[in-house]
Amino acid sequence: MTTTFDPIPATDLFQRALDRMLAAAKHSKIDPEALDRLRAPRTILQVSVPVRMDDGSLRIFRGYRVQHDDSRGPFKGGIRYHPQVDLAEVKALALWMAIKCAVVDIPFGGAKGGVEVDPKRLSPRELERLSRGFIRAIADVIGPDRDVPAPDVYTNARTMAWMADEYALITRKLQPGVITGKPVALGGSRGRDDATGRGGYYCLKEIETLRKWQPAQIRVAVQGFGNAGQHAARLLHSDGYKVVAISDSHGGIHCPAGIDIPVAIRHKADHGKLPESADYQRITNAQLLTLDVDVLLPSALEDQITGDNAGEVKAKVVLELANGPTTGEADRILHERGVLLVPDVLANAGGVTVSWFEWLQNRAGSYWTEAEVHDKLRKVMQKQFHEVRARMEPGNLSMRMAAYGLALDRLGAALSAGGTRQDFFSRP
Ligand code: NAD
Numbered sequence: 001m002t003t004t005f006d007p008i009p010a011t012d013l014f015q016r017a018l019d020r021m022l023a024a025a026k027h028s029k030i031d032p033e034a035l036d037r038l039r040a041p042r043t044i045l046q047v048s049v050p051v052r053m054d055d056g057s058l059r060i061f062r063g064y065r066v067q068h069d070d071s072r073g074p075f076k077g078g079i080r081y082h083p084q085v086d087l088a089e090v091k092a093l094a095l096w097m098a099i100k101c102a103v104v105d106i107p108f109g110g111a112k113g114g115v116e117v118d119p120k121r122l123s124p125r126e127l128e129r130l131s132r133g134f135i136r137a138i139a140d141v142i143g144p145d146r147d148v149p150a151p152d153v154y155t156n157a158r159t160m161a162w163m164a165d166e167y168a169l170i171t172r173k174l175q176p177g178v179i180t181g182k183p184v185a186l187g188g189s190r191g192r193d194d195a196t197g198r199g200g201y202y203c204l205k206e207i208e209t210l211r212k213w214q215p216a217q218i219r220v221a222v223q224g225f226g227n228a229g230q231h232a233a234r235l236l237h238s239d240g241y242k243v244v245a246i247s248d249s250h251g252g253i254h255c256p257a258g259i260d261i262p263v264a265i266r267h268k269a270d271h272g273k274l275p276e277s278a279d280y281q282r283i284t285n286a287q288l289l290t291l292d293v294d295v296l297l298p299s300a301l302e303d304q305i306t307g308d309n310a311g312e313v314k315a316k317v318v319l320e321l322a323n324g325p326t327t328g329e330a331d332r333i334l335h336e337r338g339v340l341l342v343p344d345v346l347a348n349a350g351g352v353t354v355s356w357f358e359w360l361q362n363r364a365g366s367y368w369t370e371a372e373v374h375d376k377l378r379k380v381m382q383k384q385f386h387e388v389r390a391r392m393e394p395g396n397l398s399m400r401m402a403a404y405g406l407a408l409d410r411l412g413a414a415l416s417a418g419g420t421r422q423d424f425f426s427r428p
Helices: 012-027 032-037 087-103 124-141 157-171 195-211 227-238 261-271 285-289 328-336 350-364 370-392 399-415 421-425
Strands: 043-052 058-069 075-082 110-116 147-151 219-223 242-248 251-254 281-283 295-298 317-319 340-342
Touching: 012 087, 012 328, 012 399, 032 399, 043 087, 043 124, 058 075, 058 087, 058 124, 058 147, 075 087, 075 157, 075 350, 087 110, 087 350, 087 399, 110 124, 110 147, 124 157, 147 157, 147 350, 195 227, 195 317, 195 340, 195 350, 195 370, 219 227, 219 285, 227 242, 227 261, 227 295, 242 261, 242 285, 251 285, 328 340, 340 399, 350 370, 370 399
Parallel strands: 075 110, 075 147, 219 242, 219 295, 295 317, 317 340
Antiparallel strands: 043 058, 058 110, 242 251, 251 281
16 A cells, blocks of 8 residues: 655654554555545644642643544543653554544544653642643643543543533533543433443453353453453453452452452452452462463553563453553464454443443433443444454454454545545546
């Protein structure tokens, strides 16, 4: 495929995200000109956010909002608080959001935000000042019809409440549709809290049917016990799956007989760490990835399964609840070894799908029951899971390549709707 556009210099994670997209374009009908338009973000905003700390000192935090593409609808993507946030990461995450919204066929584009901060070292008052300051800094580029943020790593419904309130103060009107993942009391959607884990769970239920699994015989390991990982673990546990390992940023626990997930969730909420018991063996995050299990759920951060450890992954199914947990080299190794990898752009798309439901409810001023949200989410996930699967078969494609191919067809249709080179230069 020829290209006419020289990409701006990109650092590692973004370049790798771009390479993956370009490789997948071979499995799509996207026009080369449309593909060129997806090679670089539309907008990159870097901001400095001054925050008065509780001890009286002033600290300046660096933040970003990257808007990748809005050809299918307003930009959409979470805001991450993490000490390792950098521009390359936010750009990669924004590109993945554009692909993800197209995979589940919802009318949004892709964006992402991030602040370089260790939120565990800030008091709640400092976090509120930072969150409000970040929204003041990016207010000009967001809005319900323009760019709609949401939670990501180390941000949550309360962070979104502060941000939505700050946006209302700036614009002097209530606009709940500017942000999703809000508390239900402030216009959030029922069912948003567990939507990411639940969307992945619905994908696994389809695999359960296809492979005729008996849940009690299926061992699951979950890396990352936050919003995405906890809810997926809880739903699988309640169906009888044996969740044998979980982890957080401090490491993991392993119990071949199965971990009591509701107890672990309560313990993590009350004490900020995983439970300890004579039955639970301490393991590292690296050990968790290569345990003898059937299903692996990377649910923390990027670049966890790499060329170095992919050959040792024993799971037969990897469900990427995190964004970008598997490198390109690991992808190839897992595919060659016959591991079914459900890619992030499908597996964790339940979160943005219910964010879309929240945005629709905010615009209509009318709210759905939790059962309605679950039902609508299940239908979206099932439909798109099988659309992606159908594209795998003819060429023995990986599920990731099939999902990207489908997304690029949809993005290409929007980007080329105004005409392509042939339309403007064809001679009678
Ligand atoms: P979270 O902040 O709720 O939880 C993150 C979890 O990861 C915590 O348990 C933390 O202890 C753990 N963690 C941090 N560093 C780790 C490390 N080095 N090794 C292992 N565990 C580590 O975040 P979340 O919302 O659950 O997000 C997790 C992943 O899911 C991210 O990749 C995020 O982009 C993705 N995701 C989240 C949503 C959402 O709606 N929350 C939607 C789509 C994708």
